[in-house]
Amino acid sequence: MSRPGRKEEEVRRILDLPHPPVPADLHVRAARRGARLRRRRRTLHRLGCALLLAAAIGFAVWAAAVEPWAVPPSATTPEIDGW
Template sequence: MNRPEREAAVRQLMERTPPHVPPELHADVVRRGGRMLRRRTIARWLLWVLLCAAIVAFAVWAVVAQPWVEPPSQTTPPLTDW
């Protein structure tokens, strides 16, 4: 089958009348679509909350631990009784 024949076959398939769809299928699809949308919205909201909680936890840890401050040297004893 060459390209024009394939295109003609595809056009024939697309121009046929659409298959009969049961009327109760529309309501079922709308219900499932709404449920999927709600789940995506909740999942997105939970991910944003989790991200914000991680940022707050990191900020609190950074303020308490102060990782940018160099710890005092422990190699020499402190000078006393001079």
């Protein structure tokens, strides 16, 4: 078999070292951060939905006022004078 690579030896050496201590309040800090991120995401989602709703209402009001689906009056035929 071939000898393990240099990187594999480095990884094994790092894994054989004693593990660093974990702070006692790590789970509390992680829960706070998760709650903060969830609140931020929920707020951004609500703002995005409100913006989308405002855009839809604005479009509906514009469409009702302008009626872009209506055919514009034909103004291509000039008036004939002198007949």
